[in-house]
Amino acid sequence: MSIPTWPVCESRTMTAPLVDPAHADPVVARSLAGAAPRSFWLDQPDAPEPADALAGDVTADLAVIGGGFTGLWTALLARERYPESDVVLLEAKTVGWAASGRNGGFCSASLTHGIGNGLERFPDEMPLLERLGEQNLREIGETAARYGIDCDFQPTGELALGAARWQLDGLDEEAVAARRLGHDVEVLDAAGARAELDSPLWVGGLKYTTGNAMVEPGRLAWGLRRACLDAGVRIYEHTPATSLSAVTAGAGMRARTPYGSVLAAKVALAAGVPGGSLLRRVGAYVVPVWDYVLMTEPLSAARLASLGWRDRRGASDLGNQFHYFRLTRDNRVLWGGYDAVYYNGGRIREEHVVRPATFAKLAAQFFATFPQLEGVSFTHAWGGVIDTCSRFCAFFGTAHAGRVAYAAGYTGLGVGASRFAAQVLLDKLHGEDSERARLTLVNSKPLPFPPEPLRSGVIQATRASIARADRNEGRRDLWLRTLDRLGLGFDS
Ligand SMILES: Cc1cc2nc3c(=O)[nH]c(=O)nc-3n(C[C@H](O)[C@H](O)[C@H](O)COP(=O)(O)OP(=O)(O)OC[C@H]3O[C@@H](n4cnc5c(N)ncnc54)[C@H](O)[C@@H]3O)c2cc1C
Numbered sequence: 387m388s389i390p391t392w393p394v395c396e397s398r399t400m401t402a403p404l405v406d407p408a409h410a411d412p413v414v415a416r417s418l419a420g421a422a423p424r425s426f427w428l429d430q431p432d433a434p435e436p437a438d439a440l441a442g443d444v445t446a447d448l449a450v451i452g453g454g455f456t457g458l459w460t461a462l463l464a465r466e467r468y469p470e471s472d473v474v475l476l477e478a479k480t481v482g483w484a485a486s487g488r489n490g491g492f493c494s495a496s497l498t499h500g501i502g503n504g505l506e507r508f509p510d511e512m513p514l515l516e517r518l519g520e521q522n523l524r525e526i527g528e529t530a531a532r533y534g535i536d537c538d539f540q541p542t543g544e545l546a547l548g549a550a551r552w553q554l555d556g557l558d559e560e561a562v563a564a565r566r567l568g569h570d571v572e573v574l575d576a577a578g579a580r581a582e583l584d585s586p587l588w589v590g591g592l593k594y595t596t597g598n599a600m601v602e603p604g605r606l607a608w609g610l611r612r613a614c615l616d617a618g619v620r621i622y623e624h625t626p627a628t629s630l631s632a633v634t635a636g637a638g639m640r641a642r643t644p645y646g647s648v649l650a651a652k653v654a655l656a657a658g659v660p661g662g663s664l665l666r667r668v669g670a671y672v673v674p675v676w677d678y679v680l681m682t683e684p685l686s687a688a689r690l691a692s693l694g695w696r697d698r699r700g701a702s703d704l705g706n707q708f709h710y711f712r713l714t715r716d717n718r719v720l721w722g723g724y725d726a727v728y729y730n731g732g733r734i735r736e737e738h739v740v741r742p743a744t745f746a747k748l749a750a751q752f753f754a755t756f757p758q759l760e761g762v763s764f765t766h767a768w769g770g771v772i773d774t775c776s777r778f779c780a781f782f783g784t785a786h787a788g789r790v791a792y793a794a795g796y797t798g799l800g801v802g803a804s805r806f807a808a809q810v811l812l813d814k815l816h817g818e819d820s821e822r823a824r825l826t827l828v829n830s831k832p833l834p835f836p837p838e839p840l841r842s843g844v845i846q847a848t849r850a851s852i853a854r855a856d857r858n859e860g861r862r863d864l865w866l867r868t869l870d871r872l873g874l875g876f877d878s
Contacts, residue, residue: 404767405746414749417763418680423740425488426681426718426766427604434608436480437615440622440646446474448815449641449650451627451664453477454486455801456793457656458610459808462529464654465617467812473619474648476641478626482607484658485800488679488770490710490722492544492700493526493802495519495597497827499778499877500799501564502556507777507873508827516567518822522806523599530601533616535609538715541599543570545701547579547591549755552860553704554590561592570595583701584694585755591704600700600712603801630655630664632786639789652815655792656808658773659734665785665792670834672794673845674734675774675876678744679722680752681714681766685759690717692758706852706860709751719759721752726772726877728849730842739769772798776874777832780807784814791815795832797877833874848876 405418422429448464448471450457461475497519498504504512523541530539548554557573564571572578572593579588615621627641630653641648655661655668662669685693700712702723709723725744729735745767753760775781775795780803784791791814793807800807806822813823822828835841851865862870869875 404740405742405749410746411750413753413760414746417749417753418745418767419763421680421745421764421767423768424766425604425679425768425770426714426720427491427602428483428487429766430604434481434611436623437621439624440476440643440648442646444474444620444646444648445472446620446648446650447471448473448652448654449639449648450475450654450656451630451641452656452658452661453481453611453621453623454484454656454658455607455610455804456658456807456811457654458482458486458607458614459805460654460656460811461614461619462610462617463805463808464812465614465619468816474650475614475619475621476625476627476643476648477621477623478657478660480623481611481621482604485770485772486607486804487604488768489603489801490679490700490712490720491601491603491801492710492712492799493523493539493599493601494799495523495802496799497522497779497803497806499797501567502560503778505563507779511826512567514821515825515827518806519802520568520597523597523802526802526805527599529613530606530609533609533613535606535613537602537606537609539599539601540698542697542699543593543595544598545579545582545591545593545699546704547583547585547588547701548704549587549589550705550859551589555860557590557592564594569597581694582696582699584692584758586757587755593699598700599802600698601801602715606801627657627664630790632789637789639786651789653790654808654811654815655790656811658794659732659771661792661794665790667783667785668792668794671775671781671832672773673728673835673841674732674771676727676729676738676741676769677723677772677798678725678727678741678748678769679720679767680745680748680764682719682721682759683763683765684716684718685762689759689762693756705856707856709748709755718765719752719756721748724748724751726849728842728845730846731838732841734771740767741769744769772796773800774798774877775832776835776876778875778877779803779827781831782807782810782814782828783831788814788817833872845876852876
């Protein structure tokens with residue numbers, strides 16, 4: 387039987403420049419003229435051939451739905467922790483095609499979307515959360531080494547750089563709190579910041595040498611896929627689970643797919659925002675926020691030297707709307723973030739991968755930050771969906787009398803945290819007790835978003851307020867202060 391596949395937008399061929407040359411600054415238009423609208427990380431000649439789609443009915447001890455980092459780690463750790471268990475993984479398109487293959491590759495130890503957010507929400511648990519996060523990060527590096535996953539895992543730490551004085555408020559306090567939690571962190575003045583990575587914009591910042599590694603996310607996903615296959619996980623690609631239901635006679639769950647089904651004792655739902663279509667309770671807590679990224683051509687030795695990028699440390703700037711930037715193995719610069727876009731109604735559409743206005747804005751901001759790179763071209767420009775929740779870090783739960791466990795809501799910091807989440811999913815499905823399983827972070831939920839159309843209104847109002855705060859030296863208006871008091875927010 388020939389099985390039709392879902393459209394895969396990252397393989398779409400370019401037919402027109404991403405930015406209209408008539409309406410953009412000429413430097414910006416030129417820089418984007420040849421950019422391909424797909425993730426650089428997945429646009430590699432050695433991308434794996436997709437596995438066959440599922441055709442027929444199969445059984446398993448564990449069915450994992452979703453082949454991003456959460457699903458891949460869950461499947462691999464299931465085989466490591468319970469070697470007797472038979473594991474099937476269903477992926478709607480191809481492994482790693484979604485957020486896991488499109489991100490910045492900052493693999494953070496933080497399980498709480500940063501220390502500040504963690505201290506606000508889980509103050510008593512932070513020492514334990516940080517210890518478990520550091521252990522998780524270390525084990526990601528060890529796993530990559532053990533399975534020979536060539537994902538350029540580099541434990542560089544990271545830089546947080548301020549481009550305006552108000553962005554430096556609170557950095558001294560953050561450094562003190564971070565040191566108390568075991569981090570190695572240094573407060574930088576303008577000269578210190580420029581000595582780490584040269585831009586005329588920097589007025590100061592923080593340098594962490596702990597708590598973060600840089601990875602190539604596409605290769606990490608593909609390497610985990612290979613490790614899963616070698617460990618005996620049966621992976622079916624181009625196989626969306628279209629429904630999930632309890633089997634009345636027996637204790638299992640059935641996941642239906644277009645051309646078959648999986649009958650499994652346990653199900654790990656690792657499908658990001660679309661998981662809400664299989665389990666409605668997930669959908670109340672997550673919204674799809676689009677985040678956009680540019681990738682330059684490889685820099686010449688002279689241009690690289692003009693940046694003075696010490697120790698290849700990943701970096702971000704400190705506005706509420708922030709950029710993240712890093713070097714690749716072949717000395718390209720990835721530059722992403724700033725616009726965090728919510729399309730009213732929460733639609734996830736193929737055409738959203740390309741957003742010319744955001745690409746032009748990002749390119750202009752790139753050259754304003756690094757004027758010494760004028761003339762550099764971007765080879766790739768893409769967008770991807772972040773599963774955002776109102777507390778900015780993953781939440782977990784079970785359904786169908788504990789036979790289904792789910793995780794979502796990483797809000798832009800899931801590269802590292804997805805492995806921790808996979809451990810939690812297995813704890814929940816197997817009823818394991820541990821300090822991890824007892825965490826408040828693991829057993830509490832964020833506040834849900836209101837239903838549409840109110841949801842769109844609230845999110846767009848919050849985005850507008852955030853942009854205003856950035857234009858207004860960080861001053862937060864009444865709306866943002868009210869959300870802050872309620873412990874609610876919108877981030878990427
Ligand atoms: C542009 C961008 C930049 C980012 N930068 C960073 C960063 O630098 N550091 C960081 O930590 N995080 C970053 N993130 C977030 C990070 O990528 C995610 O948190 C992480 O990849 C989430 O992994 P996941 O497996 O949960 O979700 P995904 O990678 O989205 O995978 C979910 C998978 O489930 C599949 N699926 C959905 N529905 C079904 C179904 N019904 N049946 C079968 N399969 C299904 C999807 O096809 C998809 O492959 C970024 C995200 C984006 C978009």
